[in-house]
Amino acid sequence: MRKHLNRAAVAALSMTFATEALATEWNVSLWGKRRAFTEHVEKLAELVSEKTGGEFTLNISYGGLSKNKENLDGISIGAFEMAQFCAGYHRDKNPSITVLELPFLGVASLEQEVELSMAVYQHPAVVEDLARWDATLLMPSPLPQYNLVGVGEAPATLADFEGLTVRATGGIGKAMETVGAVPTSMSASEVRQAMDSGIVKAVSFAPHAHMSFGTIENGTWWTTNLNPGTVNCPVVVNTTALEDLSDTHRDALLSSVDEALDHYVSHYQNKTMEAWGPELDKRGIARVTFTDAEITAFKEAAAAPAAASWIEHNTKRGLPAQELYDLVTGMIANGS
Structure with missing residues (x-):
């Protein structure tokens, strides 16, 4: 009897270990709180769990795993x-x-932003670039053109940006320099305190971030058509972890990307943008619109020099910079 019980116990334990072996849990490092910017990750987690019967789960953490500037590390x-x-x-x-x-x-739309990003992410030089961090680019977080929310006297012309401290990263910061602004790079979670303390007088964000990180709580003006560009914020996975997934789990993840992005774009367009205007009106935030002539002059002053500088700098680093730039601008010119 005891012998049979031992065999039964062994069989039960074996089944338990087999079940546990099938289960996969991934930790996902985001920041801030759930918002339009993270809806595709939330949807991805939902789809992956559904497709695998709960065997593959994405445990999403908002700031509990890493600082946002250290996520790639x-x-x-x-x-x-x-x-x-x-x-x-x-x-x-x-x-x-x-x-x-x-x-x-x-870039004319979120859909186009997705197409451009995915094309760049699949370029061999980009794959190799991110491989240095054992990272595989999974999907973008497409964002509309950035505009500024600021405090104090609203700028009437682009000349009024002279000396204005602005939170602006990447190419947007370079563009703001051409009109005399003083760009400062900081993470989204630091912005509200920087505005409150006077470190910056204006913040460059997409609408969802202006609402999520509180710039409209004390902002007094918003630029409607500055549109200097946007930021690119990919979702990446650890390459080794991706390769270690079972074929079933890997397929569940990769096959869910398109649907997760569709959900993101729909959510941004139908919920975030519909809420944006009423939020400005509720707070009495003035809308600042610049003339076509000023926007054209701004573009001429900022676009070509920034592109030339980017190409020169990154060619020296060994990247096919001209090729990458031509890929992006060619797709835009063709309406892709």
Whole structure:
């Protein structure tokens, strides 16, 4: 009897270990709170769990695993399996994808931003660039053109930006320099305190971030049509962890990306943008619109020099910079 019980116990334990072996949990490092910017990751987690019957789960953490500027470092050492970061936070660590942050590229929609990003992410030089961090680019976090929310007297012309301290990263910061502003790079979570303390007088964000990080709580004006560019904030996975997944789990993850992005774009367009105007009106935030002539002059002053500088600098680093730039601008010119 005892012999049979032992065999039964062994069989039960074996089944338990087999079940546990099938289960996969990934930790995902985000920051802030759940918002439009993270909806594709939330949707991805939902889809992956559904497709695998709960055997593969994404445990999403908002700031509990790493600081946002250190997420790529965390991926590189396997501290977590998935993370989101913005290219402009550390341009030297991911120079290839900063081509998507050049000012005045002329991206017309979130859908186009997705197409451009995915094309760049799949370029061999970009794959190699991120491989230095054991990172595989999974999907972008497409954002509309940035504009400024500021405090104090609203600028009437672009000349009024002279000496204005502005939170602006990447290519947007370079663009703001051409009109005399003083750009400062800081993470989104630091922005509200910087505005309150007077470190910056204006903040460059997409609408969702202005609402999520509180710039409209004390802002007095918003630029409607400055549109200097946007930032590129990919979701990456640890390459080793991706390769270690079972074929079923890997397929569940990769096959869910398109649906997660569709959900993100729909959510941003139908919820975030619909809420933006009423939020400005509720707070009495003045809308500042610049003339076509001023915007044209701004673009001419900022776009070409920034592109030329980016190409020269990154060619010296060994990247096919001209090729990457031509890829992006060619797709935009063709309406892709």
